[in-house]
Amino acid sequence: MSVLDRDKYKVALVGNPNVGKSVIFGLLTGKYVTVSNYPGTTVEVSRGICSGLGGGIEVVDTPGANSLIPLSEDESVTRDMLLEEYKKHVVQVVDAKNLRRGLFITTQLAEMGLPVVITLNMWDELLDRGMNIDVTVLQEKLRVPIIKTIATHRVGVSALFSSIPNAKVPNLYVDYGKVIEEGISKIEKILQGNTTVNERALAIMLLSGDEVLEEKLRRKFPDPAFVEIHSIRNSIQAHFGSPLSYVINIKRANFVDTLVKKVTLNLKKEKETHPITRGIFFYFLVPVASFFMGYKLMALLMYLISSRFSLNGGLIFMLPLVVGGISSLGFSAYLYLKEYKTKSTIAGALGRITMHPVAAFPLLVIILWIVYKLVGEFGAGTCVDFFEEKVFGRSLVPSGGFDLSISLPFIHKTYIFTHINFQGFNYYFGLLAQKLVDKDNIIFELFLNEQSGLVQVGLTYAIAIVFPIVGFFFLAFGIMEDSGYLPRLAVMVDKIFKRIGLNGKAVLPMVLGLGCDTMATLTTRILNTKKERIIATLLLALAIPCSAQLGVISSVLGRVSGIYFALYVFIICTQLLLVGYLSSKVLPGAPSDFLMEIPPFRMPKVSNILVKTFYRIHWFLKEAVPLFMVGTLALFVATKVGILSFVERMGAPITRNFLGLPAETTHGFILGFLRRDYGAVSIFKTLEEKGGSGGINPKQLLISLVVITLFIPCLANFLVMIKEQGAKTAFLMFAFIMPYSILIGGILRVILQQFP
């Protein structure tokens, strides 16, 4: 072993949740990991190479932990990584304004005897809040390099780089009192010389009742050692009324408190927003935005009920204006009294209003509406049409080209610059292919068949859908995530989610599911218990339509009538709650605690959101597009061999007799397994043809769309379910969902028959 190799070490990033470890990881390695303003987004250890520091040093990013005596799966991931056998320097990322919680971990690192560099990240937010830390004093006490950083702006990163080789073991020693200290030294003796970190740290973990660690150590030490350790623990526990882990935590916290008091300075001068900005916000933005909100809410409501109640024109015109006025007055007055007078910042006011017990709900509806406008109408409508019809087109029919134009809103004028005579990729590809083979040739059909060609259907749909719908959704999701809105949403839905066996934390996978269920199923890992993960996975597969499907469904139903769309939403929500409630009763296990840090409301950074959206789309292309291709291929084979028509014939009686739908719609349901939205489109087209001149039958449409939403998830989602929950659970869910969705469709049919 050369000298160089022996000196080589890895760098481990450690810190509380949501302090910016992933950002710093990205800066050190140039590798991107998803960064967000939602605690607990990193669920796996990511590794990268830092090319600075004299050549390839491995850097490891860990999930956020509040304590290195683990309480949850992600925390034990972090701790286990620190116990691994190799030399390592720890970069501890501390949220500068939460020094106390950071130093809590530092004491544990010191006990482990690991060399540490501390970065006080988000230094700007510390100063904004009128606080300061005396870094010199802190450095004197800890005797480790301490770097001030603002990672998102790359401030202090080079200083951090150069200080990593100088990492030292922090000079912190927590005295746990005579009784516990005696126990620690007894256990230390038992463990002596056989561990990767200091025995003291392990002894404290064992005294705290760390079972995961005990399991690990059992491989190294004989059983009698543990009998002895248990008896030591029990005899110490007898001295205290509360659990030992708690006693230890309190001692540690008191130690940290004393330290923090010595190094923090309170300037008492909280940075204030500029008076003009404040004025604009409180006197202009709030009244205007809340007027718009009230107006829009009322208009939406009237749209939903308009088909049932005939309202006269004046009322339709007046009512939204009145509600808008009331909302404007209410919000402005409330914010003026509560926030403007107390001199709070705009971010603070927004942070509070978005989880206000009353005001937050209309806000939520409006935010959803805006997201729908962006994703559902602009993304799934305008952009998809453009990509699908014009850019890709059809293999046999020219698309006719498109106009390059600009539309001005409000004055309804369109300026056309030029006409682009582009007939679509698929058309040109088709022309090319026809030079080689006949268009009835099987090879031509394999790629360019209108129903199941790999290029014409698989690739075209994957790309034409990915960019517009999923892209816009991820963009909107990124903004909600980075501004800190999502954790506030978690606060609002916690009570409802408790009923269905989840807690507020599950809002992240559930909302992400509205974009892509496959990706959302992967993020169920952030949930605490296995029970919660199973329920969330089931509900995602059953009742959360992805953005592609939702886009199609809402435009189709919206065209028919508002009340049917409202009914659709109502039915799906009811199913979500019902199945969630039942499964929370059936599955064993207690509900887990909802204890979540709410990060401050921040102005999202555009670059971060764009990068994040880019990586999510990238992931989607890499993971989902191959599955689309496989799915299309399977569809092609199934059509040619005749399996498809066989399954259709099998399913047709059920569709016709039980659901009361035309037998041809069976095709759509089967397609739904490959592409949920494509199934919906196919059904819509069938019903349209059947309806003929009499127009589409809205009841049939509603039934079929409810069934296809609840129906089995897409292939990609199903594969991820197998990967995350195991084949057995995934197939059980599959076996439940299929008959259940048809049953609900049947019940819905019977109910709808009662209303002429």
Added chain:
Amino acid sequence: MAEPSQEEILELIWTLDEESGKVERDTLIKKIHLPIAEQILDTLISEDYVTISDNEVALTKKGIANARLIIRRHRLAERLLNDVLDVKEDVMDSSACKFEHILDEEVTASICTLLGHPVTCPHGKAIPAGECCEKANKEIRPVVMPLSDLKSGDDAKIAYIVTKYHGRLDRLSSMGLLPGVQIHLHQRQPTYVIQMGETQIALDTAIARDVYVRLV
């Protein structure tokens, strides 16, 4: 302070008075079942606990004050034995009789607080209120209460955490929610949100019930 035997008689007078509104000397003597009954009664009269006129026995001011305390101790003891210790009724009666002579004022107040200042004994008779009960009545909001009883906007310090779940205790303490930490309750609905230093934490009702705080 009166002797145990004197206390028994004072107690008896109180109960008889409570039952029938008046106490006759002869009935009282009969009920005492002691050869020296008259002697004790005379001592009580001479020590100004009791007065007798026309064969009718009445407690003086001093007598009432004493009897009241004895009755209170006895009935609180009954409550304690019955409600908390789940003792059978016959044992309860005899034990309560012993308890009333040995409990001092402080312990009585503690028991009373522990039982939540009860107003009746297991037999349905009134328990005379003590100082602690009045105090509890006046201060509608107790000094230490669960976080779930705070009003939004309140500032408080965490006093202690009582929970059945080990994991919850560890999770709270590693987040920094420990005794002595000052918190500010932001809102109660839809979920509790507290501010602790620069950290905002959301927690559900189950946890909020386990965290006891002291108003500041």
